[in-house]
Amino acid sequence: MSAPLTSLDRPNSYIGRSVPRPNAKRLLAGRGRYVSDLRLPRMLYAAFVRSPHSHAKIISIDAGRASALEGVHLVATGADLAKICTPWTGTLDHFKGMTSAPQLPLPLDRVVWAGQAVVAVVAESRAIAEDALELIEIDYEDLPIVADIDSAREAGGPLINPGSANNVCFRSQLDNGSVDDAFAHAAHVVEEEFCFGRHTAVTLEPRAIIADYDPAAGALTVHHATQTPYQFQDLYSRHYGLPEARVRVIATDIGGSFGMKLHVYHEDMAVVGLSILLGRPVKYVADRIESFVSDIQARDHRVRARMALDGKGEIQAMDVLDLTGIGAFSSYPRTSVVEGNQVIRLIGAPYRFKNYRATLEVIFQNKVQTSQYRAVGHPIACAVTERLVDMAAVKVGLDPFAIRAQNLIADDAYPQTSPTGYRFEALSHQACLKRLHEMMDYDALRSEQAELRKGGVYRGIGIAAFVEITNPSPAFYGVGGARISSQDGAIVSLTPSGEVRCLISVTEQGQGTEAIISQIVADQLGVAQEHVKVITGDTEVTPHGGATWACRGAGIGGETALQATRALRRNILEIAALILQEQPSALDIIDGEVVDAGTRNQRMPVSEIARIAYFRSDTLPPGTQAQLTVSQHFAPQGYPFAFTNGIQGCSLEVDVETGFIKMLKHFIVEDCGRVINPMLVDEQLRGGIVQGLGAALFEECRYSETGQLVNGSLADYLVPMPMEMPDIVIAHIETPTADTELGAKGCGEAGTAAASACVLNAVNDALTPFDATINSIPITPSKVLKALKRF
Amino acid sequence: MKARAFSYFRAATIDQALHAHARAGDDARFIAGGQSLVPALSLRLQAPRLLIDITHIAELRGVRREGAFLRIGALTRHCEMLSEPLIAEFAPLLRAAAPFVAHPAIRNRGTFGGSVAHADPASEFPAMTLALGAEIEIVGPSGSRRVKADDFFVDLFETALQPGELITAVFVPLFKADQRFAFDELARRRGDYALVGCGMLATCTGDRIDDIRISFFSVGNTPTRVKGTEAALIGSSLGAERIAAAQAALEGDLAPPEGDEVPPAMRLHLARVLLGRMLGRLGAGA
């Protein structure tokens, strides 16, 4: 553990303490205010006709009977909305050469995936709107369908975007060192092709939006279940031609987002337009069936990779080809190429070798868009790397721990640059590896495994090292021309009663943002945490900032709160010094009291300073203007990203007759720098791991050859449930970043990053006695049985 | 999605329910626990004009002995299968199957009669009525009758029930001292519909099987009794060879359909594995 930021004997030293989330009780008591709970006066409800075809021309739309239905206020087509909404294109400048077709809220003449919204109905109730949907007749003419990666790449095959040369969205190449040379001289080479199925976020609260356009004021208010209200304020303003200051986006309670709720969705854009056309609030809540065909999906990668090693098992080089299918468009405004880009840049990142080559090809297909979802690219890069490391270990004759100890970057070798160009400030791979070995009681697990194998019980042990990208600077989106902020803003005020209000641009989706911000403010000011109120998620109230994406709430938002609070503390102490006729440096604040810095003797309560400043400023020396509200912005500088690292391990059992896998125990040693609230960090890790185990064993959006999603309901799309989840054991190493005072990095994606890689290695470990390997995720009973040739 | 508008009628007696149905023509549905019907309404897969709530009809309630049978009222909820002592004593196979049916919230509302009437081929209870040799009591406009479970399940979601008929109770032969039973299923997650599942009831003299009824679910369009497999077991005791013979016979009894995740050959394989394990346990007297 690193030294605490404040001495832990102070009454208000909250940084590093497990304090409960202030909002947990309210949410648990059912007092959350989600978008679906809101009912505005004169509100109407939208529903959408969806395309049954994966690729088809729209010949005609007959909405006559629907429009005539009682209770229906508007039926709108693509053409109706195109009159008031400008198109958007999901490309960014720093992805050189990428293309994507312009998009509109609803299509004009062509549908490009099954489930795409085609016509909108607005009615008195959702049920009436759905009645009207059944009355709309649309004539389609089938177009050739491009469903899988191979047919999309076929020369002369059907094109998704007419007029384009092929179905490629983006190509990228990295080539560092001398890869061919390294492979030519390698003592060992391992190679494999890996498949990663599509999955999706399945948030408890689905996408939800109410657009409320007031024609009299020319003002738009959007209640939006989003993690990035400022981004949407900007987009609604620009695409509907409204002044930014007249667009307000409110994102209050959110039931999970995982990256899914920061993309532009056609329905959401349409709802804004529908409200503008009607001059009334319009609500749309995606139901689960709609979520499956319209929320972004993620992964869908096929990676061929090989690794060269010398005779001692030292990794020399890697060579990678990543093919990924992203749907018919690149999503907006963050694009659909970031995942692939991160896959090829994160592969091999924990290791010391220098020769690296990778090709990425991002491909269009007639499916719903893929884009950023928790741990973007990480699980793929991690699984590919870690599986190859395990395969190499077998070939060289080393234990999985030994080969990693030999190849992971040494803890005293920083700063380092990865073979793909990422810069690492300070990581702790070796310390984590060592800790994991102890924590798993690895040697005992191995002997138990050997013993059980004699009785026909097949257990597997897997480990996987990882890095995680956190605290992103403008290098992530800003440089590509996206109006997506990587800075945050905070406004901190002392209230007349001596309490504190903090308005901050990072947002809360249930992960505890408001809790850690209040911890930091209370800690840095010297007041009780219950006297700090944190307000987030309203563009009219909170300052502009990045909000929630990647991993940035604690690292960037936390630093913003820290600096703002320190400024407020200086201002408070200045007034206190004037009143007490002291030097500010001779004073301190502890538990809401101004004290002598040396003796800690109480001098006056902070509330008294507030009272004097707000109500009796006449008693202050002439010329004194108390500044009890301060605002501060903070943008990360120094390293473009604060990388974190860690390692996971797991133990599981494969039933070789049924192909079922039982998770026995999962372990993680993680280093996210300064831990602000251990309980919340552990929650993030557990939740992330469970999501990763879902990907490893259960979750997959399965498509037919004609691009139809065949398991689009929670009966058929399996999310991980508690009965199948193992106990998760957690340990921390703390290597704070020196780029901020707080030293915190992110931890939200670490769990997801390596959980599936761990399982992949463990399953293959369990199958060692058989001539069977698996290199495809999710690992289902049918894949296991097929590998074992049981049917 | 939201259901289409419908009317609702709460029946106090069987007669009221039958009359209401007759008046509405075919455009009515009985609703019991609603755990299958309500999702179908919400997805607009069904859109009847009238729902007839049968949950307040006293005659459909209760579990009691009637001669050589246990009479299980149609409204008996899945959770009562777990708590009712008469079930544990006289129909222990149903008690064994109940924890595998869905999750507690659904078991609190879902009814035995509803499950049998719905006849989902992946459901546990319909298949167990086959293994138990149960009889289903039906009442309709033309009176009351009892149909053997063997004759009840006709095709996918299709049973001997005619439109407008109600299941009033299921009669299960009382469990006897010389009987053994087993239940198990292979489901991806606890509470899911199984990839394959099975229940069996054997009558034995010592270790010899005099009679056995084995029923599978999630293997075809209806719950499926495997008579060839049963025949391979009757008259002998359960050694490894007998079990293997029964497993081999399964292929003649089952013809699993094409499935998206689970191809027919895999389902057959899983059925064989499950059968082997269950017979092993049955032989061990468990």
Ligand SMILES: Cc1cc2nc3c(=O)[nH]c(=O)nc-3n(C[C@H](O)[C@H](O)[C@H](O)COP(=O)(O)OP(=O)(O)OC[C@H]3O[C@@H](n4cnc5c(N)ncnc54)[C@H](O)[C@@H]3O)c2cc1C
């Ligand atoms: C998430 C979820 C998971 C589930 N998992 C499982 C599972 O693992 N295994 C399983 O077996 N089931 C499962 N079910 C279904 C559940 O068991 C249902 O309760 C059961 O299938 C139907 O019973 P019900 O009383 O709810 O019937 P309802 O939904 O009310 O009715 C179903 C049908 O039966 C008819 N009906 C009902 N009662 C009678 C009667 N007495 N006479 C004539 N017709 C009648 C209705 O008209 C309707 O057509 C699940 C359900 C849900 C929602």
